[in-house]
Amino acid sequence: MASWNSIRLQVVSNVFGWIAFFSWSISNYPQVILNFQRKSVVGLNFDFAVLNFTKQLLYVVYNASMCFSSTVQKQYRKKYGPDEMLPVAANDLAFAMHAALVTGFTLFQITIYDRGNQKVPKISIAIVLVFYLTAAICVFIAIPKHSWFWLVSCFNTMQVVMTVIKYVPQAFFNFQRKSTSGFSIGNVLLDLLGGIANCIQMGMQSIDQGSFGNFLGNLGKTLLSLVTLFFDVVFIVQHYVLYPSKKACSEVNAELPGDIEENYEKKVDQSC
Structure with missing residues (x-):
């Protein structure tokens, strides 16, 4: 198994790897907290939530297989060389598992909080079904040849x-509404x-090994x-530039006269 040539680069890589883990893990909570505070999920695109959960499940399978399957590891080294380090670190698996749990909880919030007139479009359900069908087909193709690394x-x-x-x-939804209220910027x-910390972590490994194998071997992480x-x-x-929420709120309040403005202001403050 390949090892680090520089202890310093290894330490730097580990530090940025865990920075990426904590940043990406914590990044799921502002939206959860915002939904809880508002008791509403209006402004959160349901396509984004459903597709995000499916993406995290796929990422869990990949990272867990690379970390724990000796067969997958052997097939990886057979393809990229015996001296190549595995492109998946402990923080990658920890992030994927945590993200799957939190995004799953976000879907639960969608079922219990005010949704306004929003609903899960059929197209996102169709996309998820296509992905699961594709995954099943890949499994059947991999079984006869035992191509487990290819599968993951x-x-x-x-x-x-x-x-x-x-x-x-979500980007198009913000464009349609001309607002980002309800979608957490945190x-x-x-x-x-x-994302930045993740790129630095992979860069440290490439410098240490004098190879871009970790970028190519885990192209999914790179992309x-x-x-x-x-x-x-x-x-x-x-x-911050196109649809600043404070400006939008002040413009809405300015159009409302007297008592209506006063009553509506509370609702606007909650949604902004």
Whole structure:
């Protein structure tokens, strides 16, 4: 099994790996807390929530297989070389398992809190079913040849595709509403920090090994970071530049006369 050449780089990599873990893990809570405070999930796109949960499940399977399956590990080294370090760290598995639990709880909140006129579109349900069907087909293809690393790599690729898909509905939803109220910006900022820390962690391993094998061997993790960074920037621009919530609230209040404004202001403050 390959080992680190530099203790310093190993320490730096571990530090940024756990920074990514805590940032990405905590990033799920602002939305949960916001939903609880408002007793409402209006503003949270349900496509995003459903697809996010499915993505996290796929990521759990990939990371758990890479961490605990000796067969998958052997097939990985057979493809990328015996001297290559495994591209999955303990913090990756810990994050995936935690994220699956929290996103599952977010779906539970959707069932109990005020949804307004929002509902889970049939298209997101169809997308999830297609992904599960694809996963099942991959399993049947892998069984005869015992291609387990190929199988979990397929799951990893699917979770990256799901990551791209899950962000688009929320970004478009914000655009339609011309508002980001109900969608936690704290989630986005922590997500951004996690993505940056994740890239640095992988970079430290590449420098130490003098190889980009960890980027190519875990292409899903690499693409996950890049996609996350891109959409986080989009959400930040929407929240702070295009649709600043305070400005929107003040404009709404300015249009309301007297007692109506006073009564409505409380509702606006809660939603903003």
